[in-house]
Amino acid sequence: MHGIVLFAHGARDPEWARPFEAIRDRIRASRPECPIELAYLELMEPTLEKAIATIVANGAAAITVFPLFMAQGGHLKQDLPKILDILRAQHPRVPISLEAPVGEVPELLDAIAGWVVGRVD
């Protein structure tokens, strides 16, 4: 059973989380057998540490973290690898892998560009 963490930046405004909740709900509807949690770098809960602990407690054999960031800055390049090193040491039996951010996935760049083109046609 594969666990999924959707990792976002976080913000003061609770409504900011809505798109991430909508993505989580779509994935849950498509893969109800996969434990899935949102996690935030700052300003919102749960933290990545708590989300991973929840998924491990739910019995996941492996976990993939998807950074729902448009682009890769200091948060993803420096902060996230350090956090993941600590979490891997905490959960040595559950492999935790990290995916590319949204803005490094060619099919998602295609989708965003296609949306823009469709709106100005």
Added chain:
Amino acid sequence: MHGIVLFAHGARDPEWARPFEAIRDRIRASRPECPIELAYLELMEPTLEKAIATIVANGAAAITVFPLFMAQGGHLKQDLPKILDILRAQHPRVPISLEAPVGEVPELLDAIAGWVVGRVD
């Protein structure tokens, strides 16, 4: 001739801009007749003001601003409308419209969720 502005947050790391440049290049390849510019809220150039001025100078009859943000926080809810009010006053003959951010577009939420599901299959 419709002008397009892709509006992103900006960051200290120049590589951060890569996904936005990739989206711009895809749109340009598909609609070479549309003037298109990237613009940043902070830390990178050009500003929205400069990007809009460039597109107006290129003869666009109307401009659409696409906020390439995953979610809508204070930057988009408070800062951007104020900036746009000033720019509309500066360019009264060129209508400037504002699109939803990436995370409020159902087809893009579908695409992101589909990517996640495909990666854990």
